[in-house]
Amino acid sequence: xxxxxxxxxxxxxxxxxxxxxxxxxxxxxxxxxxxxxxxxxxxxxxxxxxxxxxxxxxxxxxxxxxxxxxxxxxxxxxxxxxxxxxxxxxxxxxxxxxxxxxxxxxxxxxxxxxxxxxxxxxxxxxxxxxxxxxxxxxxxxxxxxxxxxxxxxxxxxxxxxxxxxxxxxxxxxxxxxxxxxxxxxxxxxxxxxxxxxxxxxxxxxxxxxxxxxxxxxxxxxx
Numbered sequence: 001x002x003x004x005x006x007x008x009x010x011x012x013x014x015x016x017x018x019x020x021x022x023x024x025x026x027x028x029x030x031x032x033x034x035x036x037x038x039x040x041x042x043x044x045x046x047x048x049x050x051x052x053x054x055x056x057x058x059x060x061x062x063x064x065x066x067x068x069x070x071x072x073x074x075x076x077x078x079x080x081x082x083x084x085x086x087x088x089x090x091x092x093x094x095x096x097x098x099x100x101x102x103x104x105x106x107x108x109x110x111x112x113x114x115x116x117x118x119x120x121x122x123x124x125x126x127x128x129x130x131x132x133x134x135x136x137x138x139x140x141x142x143x144x145x146x147x148x149x150x151x152x153x154x155x156x157x158x159x160x161x162x163x164x165x166x167x168x169x170x171x172x173x174x175x176x177x178x179x180x181x182x183x184x185x186x187x188x189x190x191x192x193x194x195x196x197x198x199x200x201x202x203x204x205x206x207x208x209x210x211x212x213x214x215x216x217x218x219x220x221x222x
Contacts, residue, residue, distance in 0.1 A: 082133055
């Protein structure tokens with residue numbers, strides 16, 4: 001009996017010592033080491049690729065967001081703030097994503113077929129809106145100028161990038177509403193255009209948040 005109790009006490013003590021040692025090692029020292037290395041070597045990525053403007057965090061370069069006017073009484077969705085470059089559509093089940101308005105609670109595609117009446121209608125509505133929104137003094141876009149990403153959402157509904165073609169389509173409208181020249185805004189687009197990864201993967205892209213941060217700074221300088 002005494003031997004059994006002694007063995008039980010010995011094993012329990014060993015288990016508690018192992019638990020304590022592993023808790024300190026895996027629950028304290030390892031996380032501190034990894035966090036320290038991340039903050040020391042990759043602080044931008046470790047902090048969520050956070051972008052700041054005027055000393056304030058304005059978002060993450062990895063997650064898209066909308067630029068809208070305040071919601072008016074009687075409206076179900078806010079109107080876009082046309083001073084800013086707009087991202088890809090993210091409007092809900094009538095498009096090809098289940099994400100609504102770039103909300104972060106859900107991500108995924110609807111898998112609608114290309115001949116889906118709902119998808120076709122959403123694309124046609126988006127095309128008409130893009131043509132109307134981007135008509136500016138001295139510039140009228142053509143339907144053939146509209147790239148696919150201007151009228152379709154990404155599968156996740158959180159794509160932070162648009163194509164250079166969609167960015168250029170918005171230049172005249174953005175320039176007019178911010179009292180800047182189209183040449184200056186085109187330079188901003190060119191400066192924030194990223195090429196294919198390693199020269200061959202993916203497509204050239206423009207990060208909308210980064211571009212709008214630069215646009216805000218240019219507009220303030222005047």
